[in-house]
Amino acid sequence: MISFSSRWVKVCFGAITFGAVSELVYFTYRKYKRRKWQTNQNESESRKVTEEVLFFPDDRVACKDYFVGEDGCNNNDCRFTHFPNSLSRLYEFINGAKGRLDVCVFVICCIDLADLLIAAHKRHVLVRVISDGEQTEITGSQIWNLRKAGIAVRTNKSSFLMHHKFVVIDDQLLLNGSFNWTRQAISGNQENLMALGNKRIVSLYTNEFERLWNAFDPQKNG
């Protein structure tokens, strides 16, 4: 029988204890680090980057009241669709603006989308619109309604087109593609609109918006 008092048993026991304690300390430290990492991970999950693509045409025009109206749609004979589609998603994006809406779109004729800008303006979102000068004159243009509601609109004076079709929402989300704000684009044409939350890309468009906003300042350019 091995005696517990043997010198080598004590040596081994000491070595194992030391090893075990040092591992215990190390794993406690790792566990703490991992928990911290998981917290960061959850935080970044909660602000997950938007990355969506909307294709048009929609089969039917989405009901604005149903998707983003304060009281929903109360019309029993509503001729618009209550099924989610590309336009309803666009309503939600625009209606989600908290502080700032920079709209830089060639043609704005769609009354429902213009109404969402006016609604945002009324709830104190800073709405700024850049559009093409000649397109403000066409039948159905909503630019005059936007101006009448107090929204600042700037346009180019040159014969070349202000042909962008992008929107930056709260400096955080970019909508961009081929999509002009017309009824034909919604329910007739082949169109696309990307919704991207990529910070670096959004900032490039924010800068472009500021550049054009200054370039089209009527006080600078008469």
Added chain:
Amino acid sequence: MISFSSRWVKVCFGAITFGAVSELVYFTYRKYKRRKWQTNQNESESRKVTEEVLFFPDDRVACKDYFVGEDGCNNNDCRFTHFPNSLSRLYEFINGAKGRLDVCVFVICCIDLADLLIAAHKRHVLVRVISDGEQTEITGSQIWNLRKAGIAVRTNKSSFLMHHKFVVIDDQLLLNGSFNWTRQAISGNQENLMALGNKRIVSLYTNEFERLWNAFDPQKNG
């Protein structure tokens, strides 16, 4: 003086040795893991996802021969610019196609860009073009030149617009924005074109291209 033969010195010595050896083993393992991680990291760096935005107009039109011509530009009086700009970057993207070029653009009038498609077709890249039916009839349209060179072109027959302006290169890179392939878009209009390598987004546009390619098949639709 402490005797080296003391039992407790031996216990401590054994413990420290055991601890040191176990740490050494652990750190060697970590180093190996880290090296493996760095190798993976370098690999993913090398296939870094493209994320660029090109804004137009350019001050001057970029010289196609200088940027992507086989022999560069040999014209001493070249009236095009040799400084990199948005158009020169677009030349590079299109010229970089190895196997497949899916072009879905409303208007194609720019001869230089059409020539790049023909050059890609000649080097056995599968080039497919979707464009707007009515726009193929306008003065300066390059659709007939593309067809004459043997490139497959499909167009919509409806009165609504095929208004997309996107290109998918090698199923890996998406070009998308407001930019039509016209001289006015290059050197006059306010336009944008994003270049995105994001796999998920690229695949959505590849699917859309296939959907339209089938929808506009003349054999199906007369």
